[in-house]
Amino acid sequence: MDGFDWAGFWAGVGSFLATYEAAFRIVGVIVGAAVLRWVLGVVIRRVVDRVVSGVKKAQNVEHTVELSASPLHAVRVVQRTRTMGTVLNNLTTWAIVAVAIVLVLGELNFSVTALIASAGILGAALGFGAQNVVKDMLNGLFMVFEDQLxxxxxxxxxxxxxxxxxxxxxxxxxxxxxxxxxxxxxxxxxxxxxxxxxKSQGWARVIIDLPAPYTSDVDEVQRVLLDTATAMAAEPEYKRKVLEPPEIWGIESISAEALVIRLVMKVRSGDQFDMARALRLRLKLALDEMGVAVPSLNRIVMDGIDAREAARSSRRPVTPPEDSDL
Missing domain, CATH: 2.30.30.100 (SH3 type barrels.)
Structure with missing residues (x-):
């Protein structure tokens, strides 16, 4: 070992590195890009998983939090977070690949400036030809980011x-x-x-317009309607779905046939349809017990252009006879 020519060895190593310097740089760029992509992917995945796991844990909290965060809202948060994670992963991958390709081509002594200019022209042509696709994608991203649905x-x-x-x-x-x-x-x-x-964001409102006979006791009818809705809202099955006590907004319209009384109830988003059906049934039973018959509102009066158009549209179409001797 004492007679080993270290100077010659290192000179040979230096000559080898100088000869394949470009190749080592290209390998370094590729390895660096792969490592950077892996690190960013891990970071994005951990952020997405943490948000998703946090939402799942939030669904096991007590009653007060459940009122402000319905399952539909949790699903939307999870879906939006995962979509954002997918988009960020794709953007990160394409950005790193593009930069790595440019650096590798530069090491191979290609004219990177001319290549970028050509790619820009090609991208503009493709964007013009596929502008509807680009519009769809951009609008979809904005809808997800802004939580429109x-x-x-x-x-x-x-x-x-x-x-x-x-x-x-x-x-x-x-x-x-x-x-x-x-x-x-x-x-x-x-x-x-x-x-x-x-109709599923934040809160919703059940609105029921109930006709009552013109000669009925309005105060008594409103009291029965409000008591019925309040009793339903206090039931354990519906208590968590109701955000505010029911209200009577008064008489919505007056006609010779009926007085239309409006009852409203603020509920959790997504539950307004089931709540409205259940409330209508209870109101019907309460009015039956009270002896109030809901009047018929079937009278329709049309004149002028509306009447002529309705009459024309209600006529049975006449099929012309087949060709006969003329």
Whole structure:
């Protein structure tokens, strides 16, 4: 070992490194990009998992918190968080790959500036040709980030192709899937959505307009309606769904046939439909016990253009006879 030529050895190593310097740099760029992508992926995944696990734990809290955070809201938070995590992962991957490719091409003595200019022109051409797809994706990302809708929400969408209402099943980056009350699954492009009406965010209100005979005792009818709604709101089955005590807003309209009395109840979002059905049944039974018959409101008076249009639309279409001897 004492006679080993260390100077020559290190000179050979230096010559080897100088010869394959570009190759080592390329390998370093690739390894560095892979490590950076792995680190960022771990960070994003941990953040998403922590948010999701926090939401799941929040669903086991006491009654007061359950009032402000319904299961639909929790599903929406989880879905939005996971969507954001997927988007961030994709953006991170593409950004790191693009930078790594540019650095590798630079080490190979390619004209990176000309390549970037060419890629920009190609990207502009593709963006112009696929502008609808880009619009769908951008609109979908904004809807997710802004929490306009989420999985399990009951929504009414106004799109360029017409209105769509139902329960959201999937919120994609490009297409949102909504299943209506008849079971039909609608695929709505995000770029075509103009307005979003969400019935599952925050809170909802049960509104019942109940007609009573014109000659009835209005104060007594209102008292019975309010007592019935208050008793229902106090039942254990419905107590957690009610956010505020029921209210009588008074007479909504007056006609020769009936007085329409409005009863309202503020409830948790998503529960307004079940609560309204149960409340209607109890109000019906209470009015029957009181001896109040709900009057019929079937009279329709039309004149002028409306009457003519209704008459024309109600006529049975006449099918012309088949060709005969003329």
């Amino acid at each position: 989420g999985v399990g929400d009951i929504v009414e969408l106004q799109s360029t192709q017409g209105p769509v209402s139902g329960v959201v099943e999937i919120v994609g980056v490009r297409v949102t899937q909504v299943r209506d009350v008849g079971g039909v699954l609608w695929y709505v492009r995000n770029g075509e959505i103009i307005n979003v009406g969400n």
